[in-house]
Amino acid sequence: MIETQQPAAIEFVHVSKRFGMVQANSDINLLIRQGSIHGIVGENGAGKSTLMNILYGYYQADSGDIKLLGKNVHIENSQQAIALGIGMVHQHFMLVEKFTVMENIILGSEKTWRNKTAMQNARSILDNLSQKYGMSINPEALIENLPVGLQQRVEILKALYRGAEILILDEPTSVLTPQEVQHFFSILRTLRDAGKTVVLITHKLHEIMAVTDHVTVMRQGKIIDTILTATTSKEQLAEMMVGRRLTTHWQRQKTHQPAPLLEVKKLSLFGPDKRPILDNINLTVNRGEILGVAGVSGNGQSQLLEVLSGMRSYHEGEILLGGRQLKKLLSRHRPTQSARQLLVSHIPEDRLGVGLVKNFKAWESGILGYHYKPPLSKAGFIKKKNSLNHFATIAQDYDVRPPNAFLKTSSFSGGNQQKLVIGRELEENPDLLLIGQPTRGVDVGAIEFIHRRLIELRDAGKALLLVSAELDEILTLADRIVVMFDGKIVGVLPRHQASETKIGLLMAGVVEEIRETLSEAGIDH
Amino acid sequence: MYEFFDLTLSVFASTIRLAIPLILAAMAGMMSERSGIVNVGLEGKMLMAAFAAAATAAVTNDAWVGLAAGIMVSVLLSLLHGVACITYNGNQVVSGMAINILAAGLAPTLANAWFNRGGQTPMLSADGRHTAIHLPGIETVGDIPVIGDVYRLLISGHNMLVYIAILTPFIVAWILYATRFGLRLRAAGENPHALDTAGVSVSSIRYRAQIGCGILCGIAGAYLATAQSAAFSQNMTAGRGYLALAALIFGRWRPKPTLLACFLFAFTDAVQIRLQGTVIPGIGIIPVQMIQALPYLLTILLLAGFIGKSEAPKAIGLPFVKDR
Numbered sequence: 057m058i059e060t061q062q063p064a065a066i067e068f069v070h071v072s073k074r075f076g077m078v079q080a081n082s083d084i085n086l087l088i089r090q091g092s093i094h095g096i097v098g099e100n101g102a103g104k105s106t107l108m109n110i111l112y113g114y115y116q117a118d119s120g121d122i123k124l125l126g127k128n129v130h131i132e133n134s135q136q137a138i139a140l141g142i143g144m145v146h147q148h149f150m151l152v153e154k155f156t157v158m159e160n161i162i163l164g165s166e167k168t169w170r171n172k173t174a175m176q177n178a179r180s181i182l183d184n185l186s187q188k189y190g191m192s193i194n195p196e197a198l199i200e201n202l203p204v205g206l207q208q209r210v211e212i213l214k215a216l217y218r219g220a221e222i223l224i225l226d227e228p229t230s231v232l233t234p235q236e237v238q239h240f241f242s243i244l245r246t247l248r249d250a251g252k253t254v255v256l257i258t259h260k261l262h263e264i265m266a267v268t269d270h271v272t273v274m275r276q277g278k279i280i281d282t283i284l285t286a287t288t289s290k291e292q293l294a295e296m297m298v299g300r301r302l303t304t305h306w307q308r309q310k311t312h313q314p315a316p317l318l319e320v321k322k323l324s325l326f327g328p329d330k331r332p333i334l335d336n337i338n339l340t341v342n343r344g345e346i347l348g349v350a351g352v353s354g355n356g357q358s359q360l361l362e363v364l365s366g367m368r369s370y371h372e373g374e375i376l377l378g379g380r381q382l383k384k385l386l387s388r389h390r391p392t393q394s395a396r397q398l399l400v401s402h403i404p405e406d407r408l409g410v411g412l413v414k415n416f417k418a419w420e421s422g423i424l425g426y427h428y429k430p431p432l433s434k435a436g437f438i439k440k441k442n443s444l445n446h447f448a449t450i451a452q453d454y455d456v457r458p459p460n461a462f463l464k465t466s467s468f469s470g471g472n473q474q475k476l477v478i479g480r481e482l483e484e485n486p487d488l489l490l491i492g493q494p495t496r497g498v499d500v501g502a503i504e505f506i507h508r509r510l511i512e513l514r515d516a517g518k519a520l521l522l523v524s525a526e527l528d529e530i531l532t533l534a535d536r537i538v539v540m541f542d543g544k545i546v547g548v549l550p551r552h553q554a555s556e557t558k559i560g561l562l563m564a565g566v567v568e569e570i571r572e573t574l575s576e577a578g579i580d581h
Numbered sequence: 582m583y584e585f586f587d588l589t590l591s592v593f594a595s596t597i598r599l600a601i602p603l604i605l606a607a608m609a610g611m612m613s614e615r616s617g618i619v620n621v622g623l624e625g626k627m628l629m630a631a632f633a634a635a636a637t638a639a640v641t642n643d644a645w646v647g648l649a650a651g652i653m654v655s656v657l658l659s660l661l662h663g664v665a666c667i668t669y670n671g672n673q674v675v676s677g678m679a680i681n682i683l684a685a686g687l688a689p690t691l692a693n694a695w696f697n698r699g700g701q702t703p704m705l706s707a708d709g710r711h712t713a714i715h716l717p718g719i720e721t722v723g724d725i726p727v728i729g730d731v732y733r734l735l736i737s738g739h740n741m742l743v744y745i746a747i748l749t750p751f752i753v754a755w756i757l758y759a760t761r762f763g764l765r766l767r768a769a770g771e772n773p774h775a776l777d778t779a780g781v782s783v784s785s786i787r788y789r790a791q792i793g794c795g796i797l798c799g800i801a802g803a804y805l806a807t808a809q810s811a812a813f814s815q816n817m818t819a820g821r822g823y824l825a826l827a828a829l830i831f832g833r834w835r836p837k838p839t840l841l842a843c844f845l846f847a848f849t850d851a852v853q854i855r856l857q858g859t860v861i862p863g864i865g866i867i868p869v870q871m872i873q874a875l876p877y878l879l880t881i882l883l884l885a886g887f888i889g890k891s892e893a894p895k896a897i898g899l900p901f902v903k904d905r
Binding site for chain 2: 169
């Protein structure tokens with residue numbers, strides 16, 4: 057299938073791994089070429105991380121062989137993997153936040169017992185690497201003070217410092233802003249051009265298309281195929297991942313007269329340092345409409361959701377729900393509960409922190425926020441039977457798998473947790489739905505399901521406010537799009553006028569007028 | 582005027598004596614907690630070490646053999662804590678409390694069984710104790726007013742363990758910040774997963790930290806029973822292990838601020854002893870109980886009020902489990 061001349065850096069031959077009842081990897085045959093960027097895609101639980109963890113020595117394969125540069129190797133722990141030139145950058149960074157960059161880089165391979173000497177020795181190696189691959193960094197900086205993009209750079213440098221020739225990156229872009237992603241990709245290309253082998257594990261297909269040379273699709277522990285990236289498309293990959301055709305373009309009913317349900321006027325919220333977090337926000341959400349709020353995370357979208365759902369108060373401006381002051385409608389002591397009674401539902405961004413209780417059983421998480429209402433409870437006692445039925449309904453209608461009411465919430469996959477939250481909120485048939493990052497950490501298949509539900513809700517005449525950091529998602533779902541930057545709304549676009557580049561520029565804080573001034577001044581860019 | 586100077590000097594001198602077990606125990610706690618293992622068992626380890634040191638010294642009539650026995654018992658208890666918390670991922674607070682309860686019962690019971698003196702060990706002779714050593718020049722310098730008094734009362738005239746204890750925070754700081762072991766120990770307490778992926782065994786580092794903790798607790802216990810007093814008596818640690826823990830937290834898990842916190846606690850203790858029974862003009866005699874409560878009140882105030890942003894090691898109290 058692959059017609060490249062480069063020799064194989066890594067070869068998996070009939071590798072299988074089983075955890076109890078789960079066959080995580082079955083009969084994996086995979087060849088990764090030296091000096092290439094090789095993408096591995098698959099839904100959560102497809103076995104991609106397990107496979108890479110076998111390569112990095114966390115797990116031992118039950119059967120099969122691993123070859124490095126044609127030679128059979130047996131990797132028993134990460135120390136051996138490092139010695140063989142394999143480096144791994146984990147999804148959650150393996151950095152000590154209270155340490156400096158330098159301390160993190162030498163940790164575990166100090167070579168001498170005195171830190172001072174170890175750091176002096178490492179300094180020149182690090183400077184060389186930084187220069188060679190265009191990754192400059194201040195070795196004295198504390199990790200906790202660095203933005204995530206630079207923390208990731210430290211992780212990569214750490215692996216290179218240990219002499220990595222093969223670099224495994226597990227979901228590396230999930231924490232990066234779009235700009236950081238672009239820069240990150242250019243680093244990967246530099247590494248490839250210097251002869252390193254890069255393995256990129258991701259579930260974001262556009263990244264696969266943008267940066268990889270080859271791509272392997274995994275599903276349910278098996279390899280579906282390995283193909284040249286240039287010969288495939290996002291749609292084809294998605295189909296291979298899920299095993300069926302996915303809908304990405306939705307038929308939607310025409311909305312008639314815009315009937316505003318939620319109106320926000322001159323809303324402002326200030327931080328403890330008096331700096332505005334929300335700065336003079338004006339927006340309207342109509343019935344039968346999805347209003348998309350785009351923006352890089354941390355530009356006030358989270359706070360906007362919190363204010364609208366009653367989780368936090370605001371300083372200036374007004375919020376009207378169906379023409380009435382929301383502040384007067386909400387109970388002072390139980391604002392979020394009264395918001396729900398007004399048929400305002402909230403699917404929070406932070407699923408596990410706000411939306412669910414990790415250690416609750418699924419049925420308990422399924423009644424949160426409505427637990428006091430009959431028939432779920434009576435005279436202050438929870439009616440367990442009714443609550444279990446309630447969960448069963450949610451599980452069936454919203455495809456929560458497994459439909460086991462007694463499983464701990466944290467044992468469900470991200471997608472199923474999200475479906476549980478969405479099911480719980482939609483069962484109440486809200487008029488206004490506030491949704492934050494509905495598909496963060498959710499599989500492609502579940503994304504399709506969630507998107508279909510949201511469109512159905514819209515067509516049923518409900519008002520939806522959707523906050524998402526995924527531009528794709530905003531462009532797929534929203535009827536109108538507002539872009540937030542630094543607590544302000546910097547642009548409002550109807551769907552048909554919106555494009556990825558246009559929103560991208562607004563998200564980065566490049567406002568329309570500036571661009572016009574630039575082009576008037578004859579500056580090409 | 583001179584009387585006041587005398588008074589101050591004697592309060593300072595007793596501050597030093599009272600600070601020693603706190604410093605040793607707090608540094609023991611530092612070793613353990615910076616590696617990510619909560620250690621509420623300082624009290625129990627100190628108590629068992631005090632008993633072992635006193636009992637051994639009474640039998641062998643040698644203070645240093647006593648010290649060795651104290652250290653050994655304390656290290657064994659630390660390893661027990663290690664097995665519970667590192668190997669079996671047990672609850673670290675529960676394990677520490679278990680050690681305290683065990684020691685509180687076991688030490689007097691053994692003392693009673695072996696020496697039959699109502700839970701005490703026999704009074705030690707001079708050889709069985711760590712006695713004061715006199716620094717050179719005491720005869721000549723000691724006679725100079727002020728400087729001589731300071732030299733005689735504060736600097737000279739302590740036993741060996743005091744000097745060891747005063748050096749400990751500096752040694753611990755050096756280990757933590759200047760050596761490879763210290764770097765790894767701190768990494769184990771902040772993010773054990775980072776250490777593990779870097780190819781270093783987290784449990785090995787944590788076990789070694791426990792041993793370090795045991796050695797220091799052992800010295801602290803031996804100090805109580807064979808230097809400060811001349812026998813082991815029931816509950817002779819009297820909450821010092823907890824006080825040391827408080828000093829560690831107040832010192833934000835850093836050696837030098839922790840050392841200062843130990844001195845602060847010891848100072849209030851010294852003042853408290855001094856104030857007992859003294860008539861304060863306008864108030865009269867303050868009830869002893871009120872005065873004795875001072876160091877503890879101060880602890881609560883300091884920990885509750887002034888600590889501000891907590892700087893605890895991030896992974897403290899969390900068993901390290903590789904799961905992915």
